[in-house]
Amino acid sequence: MKALVKKESREGLWLEDVAEPEIGINDVLVKIARTAICGTDVHIYEWDQWARKTIKTPLVIGHEFVGTVARTGENVSDYKPGDLVSGEGHVVCGRCRNCLAGRRHLCKDPRGIGIDRDGAFAEYLSLPVTNVWYCDKAIPTDVLSCFDPLGNAVHTAGTYNVVGEDVLITGAGPIGCMATAVARQIGARYIVVTDVNPYRLEMAKKMGASLTVDVRTDSIEGAQKKLGMKEGFDVGMEMSGSPDALRGMLGNMAHGGKIALLGLLPSTEIDWDFVVFNGLTITGIYGRKMYETWYKVTMLIQSGLDIEPVITHRFGYADFEAGFEAMRSGQSGKVILNWTN
Ligand SMILES: [Zn+2]
DSSP: OEEEEEOSSSSOOEEEEOOOOOOOTTEEEEEEEEEEOOHHHHHHHHTOHHHHHHOOSSEEOOOEEEEEEEEEOTTOOSOOTTOEEEEOSEEOOSOSHHHHTTOGGGOSSOEEBTTTBOOSSBSEEEEEGGGEEEOOTTSOHHHHTTHHHHHHHHHHHTSSOOTTOOEEEEOOSHHHHHHHHHHHHTTOSOEEEEESOHHHHHHHHHTTOSEEEETTTOOHHHHHHHHTOOSOEEEEEEOSOOHHHHHHHHTTEEEEEEEEEOSOOOSOOOOHHHHHHTTOEEEEOOSOOTTHHHHHHHHHHHTTOOOGGGEEEEEEGGGHHHHHHHHHHSOOSEEEEEOOO
């Protein structure tokens, strides 16, 4: 089968013919229809420091996908060939304290598809049945291929109650933009989104931001003033991984404000006294809840959540270089690869 492989320890990806993956008795073989490119995949493409220390070559990469069941292992009874499925990319141990307590998103030893084991940028993917998510066929295929990052957005936006609250989102990448639409749908009052990329701020506007702020020229304080806010934001979602963005957020929170961190931050100096004196709550968010988040993602789409403005590019898998180029340009939202042509 065709697959996008991290074959060599240098920048790039290679479209290769590789063996179809084997399935065990508890696994499902998925025929991939669409995949979406994640920032993680771009790190692997570029072979940055994180990728070099994390990825063992050769590896089929990719973890955002939708497809149909091709074949199932003999223990699998709840899926049949042809079923439309996506899946959770973290394969958990099932035995640690958190897994046993039903908090699988907090597993001590998760293995990521497309990171620690072969991934979804291929014609076929083998996945444990416990990781497979049955898809509603009424939802567009391209949208289904984005359930993984949309799950990040829903997990983050659902961490704190945003009903009637003022929300600050730093980072207007695809997940920040999807979180904007989610916060809008679940009842936030003002949603201010910051970035340094006008293309992405425009996308955030389409997704329901009350106001967008290009922090190169405007300030979050100015946005508060414009909106007639007096005491700061109730809920913050840090999606950029930028230390400056986090510091800007901290300085604009209401007393007792709550912050969810999704962006991967480098070592960052924080004025901790300020956090203490203002009674701020900060929570790290990783992945999606299994499978509460997947359930909510499906229900939110069924109740009108529209993420299609974030899907900006579509390519056949053979044109993956153009897809990664679009991702790296910053002039893009989600980039979809089609594996059926
Ligand atoms: Zn575990």
